[in-house]
Amino acid sequence: MRINRTIENIAISLLVLLILSSSATAAEIQVITSGAFAEALKTLAPEYEKQSLNKVIISYGSSMGGAPDSIPSRLARDEKFDVLILAGPALDGFIKSGTVQPGSKVNLVASVIGAAVKAGAPRPDISTMPAFKDALLNAKSVAYSASASGTYLSTEVFPRMGIAEQMNKTAKKIYSERVGTVVARGEAELGFQQVSELIPIPGIDFIGEIPPEVQQTVFFSAGITSNVSNLVAARDLIAYLASPAASPVIQKAGLKPILPALPW
Template identity: 75%
Template sequence: MRKLFFAFLILATNILQVDYSYAADIQVITSGAFAEALKQLVPEYEKQSPNKVIISYGSSMGAAPDSIPSRLAKGERFDVLILAAPSLEGFIKSGDLRSGTRVDLVASVMGAVVKAGAPKPDISTMNGLKLALLNAKSVAYSASASGVYLSTELFPKMGISEQMNKTARKIYSERVASVVARGDADLGFQQVSELLPIPGVDFIGELPQEAQKTVLFSAGITSNTQNLDASKDLIVFLASTKAVDTIQKAGLKPALPAIPW
């Protein structure tokens, strides 16, 4: 009977023991639009998973040393990329990301800030936005997806490219709101989720609908990942209803897509 008891005890211990041998360190690099949401979501993910998430940051495009394209070109290894969907598609075509792993996480819109306490121009209409741009002595905008749209599409559409060439400049490797906060620009434009977390500025609103550019930000898994299952698990969490409240508080709109695997 005593032997039977100890045999049962050993069996029960083995059943109850949690196997963490599959835990992985997931290397994620994200562009700025999803950065704040990801920082808030990772602790929640790690509460429900043995996996650990290591976050790096870089812009979706451009040749800045810390941009995602530059870091991949230098041979840095990541498991998951989160960036503007058009740029992510480029990485799928180049073979850097696995085909069939794209998951759209959020939709992001553009907005503007001024230095805290400064007068807030009304940008709720196209005319108001144009006046704000023309009246600003200096304008800052992102060197990533939103800034490319401003300089190559919106400014020409509004007929103010010549004036903006004199007063507006791209910001590399830094948040636009940080430039405005220290007084190096009167007006700053970027994705709303990249503007809201920065102290020292006042958010003045989203661009009017006629000027707005909604950008999808998506996740994909790298072709050389050694943590495929863990990477999929993280993306499923980020795309789930569990992440909705945090995503919305960060100034983003959850996509809640169907998962392709």
């Protein structure tokens, strides 16, 4: 009986040590992502958690702009995150300011700009530059993102096409929600945003990418903040998001995986 009790006590002690060890190595990873990678991350986070003790807590915000829920605004309010996922140029700015650790940037995906109309509405041709220009000028209302893609369209593409003045009258910048949602409600005839931000939206028809002559490919990247709670866990999550295992989900979301070499 004494031997059995000793064995039982040893087993209980080992179990307690195992539980304590598991609790000590588990981490909550606070991640904020811009819209382009949002749908992919929603699917990938649970898959990551199946093969890790860590828990991923996701927040959302645009890569740039002054909207209250944009990533710059939330960081300016000292909201704490461990990993940022957003347009590469915007992440570079956070590295320069010291918000994100130098050497932690990992390009995850390439993203391009597309267009959509309300489901069932006529689909204008945007496959060539003349057709694209006609579609823009003939639309009674146009919506574009307040983030990277919309800034590019409004400040570079429209002026280059010679239609900036006309677009100032018919186009509007959308803050704090997806362009596709605005199009689905019938508040804009034509909407532009990253392809991965358009295709998940119900009530719209995706009509294609804008012409190659004005297309902008943006790398969306992950970086680790300077006040990260658990550096090992943050690196582990980014490594998973950058791995071949994540590629099918990324491609389904309308993005192109990069599969980079990790910097650490």
